[in-house]
Structures are given as C-alpha cells and as structure tokens.
Amino acid sequence: MIRPAPNQDPIRRKIEALSTQLSLPTVRRALGILEGEHPSGERGSGYDYLGVRPYEPGDESRLIDWRSSARMGRPMITERERLTTSRVWLLMDAGAQMGATTPSGESAATVAANALRMFAALSLRRSDEVSLVMADAESIRRLPSRGGFAMFERTLDQALCKPMQARRNLDALLDYALRVRDRNALVVLATDETAIGEGQMDAIRSLGRTHPLSVVSVATVNPLSPASGFPRVVDASSSRQVPAFLRGARQGQDVDTHRHYQALALKRDLARSGATLIRSGSSQGMFNQFVRLLSTALAASGPSAAPSWLTAGGAL
Numbered sequence: 001m002i003r004p005a006p007n008q009d010p011i012r013r014k015i016e017a018l019s020t021q022l023s024l025p026t027v028r029r030a031l032g033i034l035e036g037e038h039p040s041g042e043r044g045s046g047y048d049y050l051g052v053r054p055y056e057p058g059d060e061s062r063l064i065d066w067r068s069s070a071r072m073g074r075p076m077i078t079e080r081e082r083l084t085t086s087r088v089w090l091l092m093d094a095g096a097q098m099g100a101t102t103p104s105g106e107s108a109a110t111v112a113a114n115a116l117r118m119f120a121a122l123s124l125r126r127s128d129e130v131s132l133v134m135a136d137a138e139s140i141r142r143l144p145s146r147g148g149f150a151m152f153e154r155t156l157d158q159a160l161c162k163p164m165q166a167r168r169n170l171d172a173l174l175d176y177a178l179r180v181r182d183r184n185a186l187v188v189l190a191t192d193e194t195a196i197g198e199g200q201m202d203a204i205r206s207l208g209r210t211h212p213l214s215v216v217s218v219a220t221v222n223p224l225s226p227a228s229g230f231p232r233v234v235d236a237s238s239s240r241q242v243p244a245f246l247r248g249a250r251q252g253q254d255v256d257t258h259r260h261y262q263a264l265a266l267k268r269d270l271a272r273s274g275a276t277l278i279r280s281g282s283s284q285g286m287f288n289q290f291v292r293l294l295s296t297a298l299a300a301s302g303p304s305a306a307p308s309w310l311t312a313g314g315a316l
Contacts, residue, residue, distance in 0.1 A: 055074070088186045092109075133173070223242050
C-alpha cells in the first residue's frame with residue numbers, strides 16, 4: 001500500500017510546475033515529436049495543406065505565406081492540418097513485485113507512478129483522452145481520467161492505496177496494449193527493470209512498431225550487493241530475507257553488469273522501432289530523464305522550440 005502525500009512530495013510539485021510553465025505550443029510540439037506526429041483533422045501547423053486565410057492578431061509570423069500575401073495585397077496565413085494525438089494509454093504494472101525498494105528508498109510503484117504523472121500532466125494540458133490501466137495476475141483495471149490533472153492524481157492515488165498482493169502479469173498488460181486499436185495513441189508502459197525478459201521483448205518490439213511507445217523502467221535495489229546501503233534485503237514476492245552468504249561484492253557486481261547489459265539492449269531495441277526508454281531508480285531521476293528527453297526532442301526541432309531554461313537543463 002502506498003499512502004499518497006501530494007503536498008509533501010517535491011517531485012509532484014515539480015511535475016505540476018513543469019506542465020504550467022511550458023507553453024501549450026511547446027507541450028504539443030514536445031509530445032508530438034516523442035510520439036510521432038500524425039493527422040488529427042484539426043487546423044494547426046502540421047504538414048497537410050488546407051488553405052490560406054487573412055492574418056489575424058496572435059497568429060505566428062512564421063505561418064505567413066509571402067507569395068499569397070503579395071498576390072492578395074495583405075498578410076495571408078497558410079493553414080495546415082495539425083498533427084497530434086488524442087489518446088494516451090498509461091499502463092502500470094501493479095504486481096506485488098512493484099513493492100520492491102529502489103536505491104532512493106522509494107518503492108518501485110511510487111517511482112513508476114510519478115513517471116506516469118509526468119506524461120499525464122502534459123497530455124491533459126493538451127486535452128488528450130488519458131486512460132490509466134493497472135494489471136496484476138488477478139485483474140486488469142482500466143481507470144479513465146475524467147477531468148484535469150488533479151482528477152488524474154486522485155484516481156491514481158486511490159488505485160495505489162490498495163494493497164499490491166497478487167503477482168505481476170506483464171504479458172497480460174502487453175497483450176492489452178497490443179489490442180489498442182488506435183495506432184496513433186501514445187502508449188506508456190511502466191514496470192521495474194527485472195520484469196522485462198526475452199519473453200516480453202517480442203511483444204514490446206511489436207508494440208513499438210504499431211504504436212508510439214515509451215517504456216518506464218524502474219531500477220530497484222541490487223539484492224546481492226552489500227554496497228546497496230540496505231543491510232537487510234527482503235524479497236518483494238515471498239517476503240523472505242536474502243541470506244547473507246549470497247551477498248558479496250562479486251555477486252553484486254555480476255548483477256549490476258547483467259542489469260546494465262539488459263538496459264542497453266532494451267534501449268537499443270526500442271530505438272529501432274522509434275520508441276523511447278526512461279530508466280532511473282528514483283522519482284527525481286525519472287523527472288530529470290523526462291526533462292532531458294523533452295529538451296532533446298525540442299532542440300532537434302529548432303533552437304527556438306523550447307524555453308532556454310529547459311534546453312539548458314534547468315531545474316524547477
């Protein structure tokens with residue numbers, strides 16, 4: 001069980017500040033780049049030509065069609081179909097293993113939930129339809145977000161208050177994602193780094209080829225490393241303490257090396273399908289990774305696409 005304390009959580013305050021400090025055009029551009037832009041049928045600044053109209057105060061000057069303006073004798077704006085998405089699916093592993101401790105001392109579920117809040121904050125700012133899906137071995141629950149970010153947080157907090165006792169079922173969660181019919185919908189999958197093995201990679205690769213995809217991978221404490229800072233380590237599934245004779249510098253290094261290799265392989269596989277990986281062992285680290293991801297995407301679209309504090313990696 002996770003008892004939410006939004007007023008005491010500095011990361012949640014930073015998430016709210018991020019969504020309010022970024023302008024709406026910047027939010028749309030950042031998410032559009034991350035998910036792969038596509039036609040929406042709405043007017044905006046995309047690629048498909050719709051027509052021209054007279055310039056109005058507040059229009060972006062870069063949209064002025066100078067040839068049409070010269071022909072008409074007044075400034076004219078080129079209208080194009082706006083490229084965006086309208087649905088976001090936030091999929092969270094709610095198995096008992098998500099009660100594992102991270103290097104920051106938080107549970108994996110807390111870190112994963114804060115990462116999903118980052119996507120929800122910007123998506124809801126863009127007026128997307130956001131659905132939260134939580135799954136374990138006993139059930140899959142879809143929790144639609146009806147309202148703004150505050151309502152989403154309330155829905156997520158209530159879900160996290162329930163004890164996570166059933167084992168995880170990541171295969172079922174991936175199967176659910178693969179059955180999302182809207183191929184333009186952004187899918188965000190949040191789990192811990194030990195959950196994704198070769199058995200799940202085929203489904204993740206398929207999902208990355210069919211949908212815009214981001215994977216949130218939460219790093220957990222190395223159970224065999226004495227240097228983890230936790231003298232007593234308990235298995236999240238069985239509640240049994242890891243025997244002291246199994247823990248040692250060599251064993252801990254082997255686990256770290258294996259996890260590092262798996263993370264690199266996952267990142268490489270996701271990149272091949274145009275998907276992204278956000279991995280950290282703390283909510284603060286997830287926030288930093290998310291901001292870095294946004295700034296990189298915006299910088300790639302032009303130096304003027306993002307505020308200077310974001311492209312410079314400024315902290316909120």
